[in-house]
Amino acid sequence: GAGVSQSPSNKVTEKGKDVELRCDPISGHTALYWYRQRLGQGLEFLIYFQGNSAPDKSGLPSDRFSAERTGESVSTLTIQRTQQEDSAVYLCASSLVGLAGEKQYFGPGTRLTVT
Amino acid sequence: QQPVQSPQAVILREGEDAVINCSSSKALYSVHWYRQKHGEAPIFLMILLKGGEQKGHDKISASFNEKKQQSSLYLTASQLSYSGTYFCGTDSGGSNYKLTFGKGTLLTVNP
Numbered sequence: 001g002a003g004v005s006q007s008p009s010n011k012v013t014e015k016g017k018d019v020e021l022r023c024d025p026i027s028g029h030t031a032l033y034w035y036r037q038r039l040g041q042g043l044e045f046l047i048y049f050q051g052n053s054a055p056d057k058s059g060l061p062s063d064r065f066s067a068e069r070t071g072e073s074v075s076t077l078t079i080q081r082t083q084q085e086d087s088a089v090y091l092c093a094s095s096l097v098g099l100a101g102e103k104q105y106f107g108p109g110t111r112l113t114v115t
Numbered sequence: 116q117q118p119v120q121s122p123q124a125v126i127l128r129e130g131e132d133a134v135i136n137c138s139s140s141k142a143l144y145s146v147h148w149y150r151q152k153h154g155e156a157p158i159f160l161m162i163l164l165k166g167g168e169q170k171g172h173d174k175i176s177a178s179f180n181e182k183k184q185q186s187s188l189y190l191t192a193s194q195l196s197y198s199g200t201y202f203c204g205t206d207s208g209g210s211n212y213k214l215t216f217g218k219g220t221l222l223t224v225n226p
Contacts, residue, residue: 041219042219101208103159108155
């Protein structure tokens with residue numbers, strides 16, 4: 001079946017511009033996660049959605065970052081007024097119900113470059 | 116807190132073995148292992164739950180020592196396809212579903 005998909009695969013933007021990154025989770029997965037991966041670093045948790053519950057935004061690095069999810073489908077991560085330190089690969093993952101110890105399936109990521 | 120992985124990098128010849136360690140200062144519920152090739156998504160390898168279990172498939176296996184709060188990934192008779200960066204992700208269970216990942220271990224297998 002189809003895996004997690006993300007778009008665009010690459011995004012180059014000028015400092016100060018806003019960007020939107022999209023994630024399509026695996027159909028039927030109620031949990032969705034966003035991570036950031038800086039060059040040579042591990043994955044850094046950003047935000048978590050589970051069903052109709054309020055999202056866990058505890059990993060968002062600043063108020064320039066926000067995310068939305070429509071029901072149990074598509075999610076959009078928005079970065080406003082991008083800064084050079086926002087350059088990274090943004091990875092989306094989904095899992096069936098979002099319990100601890102549950103396998104997460106990752107998308108290919110969006111490579112964001114802020115010039 | 117981020118788990119600590121060791122070593123940071125390892126170079127092997129095809130057929131050699133390697134061990135990658137992941138240690139946490141927090142009590143762990145589960146440890147997840149992923150492999151990521153350059154420019155690609157992380158690929159799931161296995162999950163280990165607390166209880167000191169050991170898992171494996173083919174020539175890749177892992178152990179989880181709950182008391183020591185650490186996990187080890189064992190790669191035996193390495194193949195060229197094993198090259199990549201290995202990440203461990205940990206969670207503390209309960210409502211704490213968020214994975215905290217280590218910085219990764221770069222494994223290079225040469226012919």
